[in-house]
Amino acid sequence: MYQFNFNFEEFLAEYWQKKPTIIKGGFKNFVDPISPDELAGLAMEDEVDSRYIAQHDDEWDVKHGPLTFDDVPEDHWSFIVQAANHWHEGAAQLITPFRQLPNWLMDDLMISYSTPGGGVGPHIDQYDVFITQGSGKRHWRVGPKREDYEEEFRHPALRQIKSFEPIIDDVLEPGDILYIPPGFPHDGYAIETSMSFSVGFRSPKKQELLSSFADHVIANEIGDVHYHNPDLPARQCSGAILDAERQGLENMLRSLLDHPQLMKDWMGEHLSNNRHELDLIAAEPQWENSEVREFLTQPEVLKRLNGLRAFYYPETPTVAYIHGERFTLPSECEQVIPLLCDHEEVTGEMLGEMIEHPAVIDFLTQLINQGYWYPAE
Incomplete structure (x- = not known):
């Protein structure tokens, strides 16, 4: 069983969604919970979300799974498996220490295998991530949070940015943990063949919440009521939307939010949906x-x-x-x-x-x- 070698409450107070940090020896005597061969086996499955990323000088190559590993180069390539905790019991155990954070924020465990020089290039993520170094060593750079980083389109499947001045520039060894909050640019490459284990926490966006709530309202036939105004005044400017009418329409929308139980049920159902496939198999035969x-x-x-x-x-x-x-x-x-x-x-x-x-x-x-x-x- 994996256990943190640091005070997690102190970490939250000082770093969570504030600034990146490296926790040396965050896991003591860390051992990879999955072997490279097992990870490759997952990447070859249809149901599993995986990617292959390789760099040849300034050219990038990306393939989406299911993957094969014929004719791969000697170095400068990686492959990544998303939601590995859904498919491998040993990998799932690495999630347990992070249960001190809300499960509804938990996204998945992403595992990458990299040959020397392998990485995905400089980029910015909009979620919190804890990257635990497994076997091997990896060089990481993290830059300051800014709004003016320029994107660089080296490959349509990669959202990379141009280089940045690092505020963290260090090598991770087995058991070290790199924490990166949303919006901080980062770039990591393997110094030697290595495994990295990234536990991601993703908060919902306003757009996602609004879209999901609208779907819930429509699916449950809530608010199927027309605008009603028995005190409608006559007017000379028929093209005008009067302020009282605009306010009435706004109030119709706002009234949908003024139902605490409706909101709680929608929110619970929405947050319990999964972005990733599950290894879900109905019982056969069915239990009594x-x-x-x-x-x-x-x-x-x-x-x-x-x-x-x-x-x-x-x-x-x-x-x-x-x-x-x-x-x-x-x-x-x-x-x-x-x-x-x-x-x-x-x-x-x-x-x-x-x-x-x-x-x-x-x-x-x-x-x-x-x-x-x-x-x-």
Whole structure:
């Protein structure tokens, strides 16, 4: 199990979304959770999001997966697997120390394998990232946050920028962690064949929230009401939109936001949707309620699917938002959903007397049959 070798609360107070930093020995005695061959195997799968990036002098080559590794050059190339924590149990364990941050901000674990000189060039990301150096060494440069960096179009699949003056210029060795907040330019290349493990946290954009909320309103047939004004005045300027009318239309829009439960349900469903594919397999054969209850009376473990997004509001702990769906339990079962959402594994002992409640067993049976939770090996 991976554990931080530093005080995470102090890190948050000094660096989180404020400034980049390198934490030397952030993980003590770090060992790669996945081998290069296993990572390459994932990159060859259709369901897995992967990329190959190579540099030849000033020319860049990018291929999207599924990848093959025939005729690759000797150096100056990398391949990247997104959401590796969804597909590999060992890689998923690297996420656990980062659970001190909200799960709804968690995006994925991206793993890159690089030959000497391999990298993706200078660029800017709009999310928080913790880059843990695995085997090998990698040289990193990070620049100051500014608005005037000029893009350089070396390849249509790469959003690179021109060079920058670094405020961090250092070599990462196994177990070192580089933290980069949104908006800081950075560039890393492998000094020797190496593995890098990037845990990303991505906050939603205003545009995404507005688009998602509009979809939710339309899908649920909310606000299907026309503008109404029984006090409409006569006018000489028929082309004018009077201020009172503009305000009335604005109020119609604002009234959609003035429904706390509607907002909470939409937000829970929206945040529980996943940007990346999951290794989701429905149970076959399907479980019966009696089998789930019998399972939970044994010293067995139910594990949440890696990468599954499952949330709740503390003030309404009987409602869960899981993979874009909303689930509700009776009021007397309020400890069940927090257990499932806060922990990666749950046992009958943790659930206690709740394993006798028919609604809880029915809920768990549904989650298992959908592949959201499964018996741990």
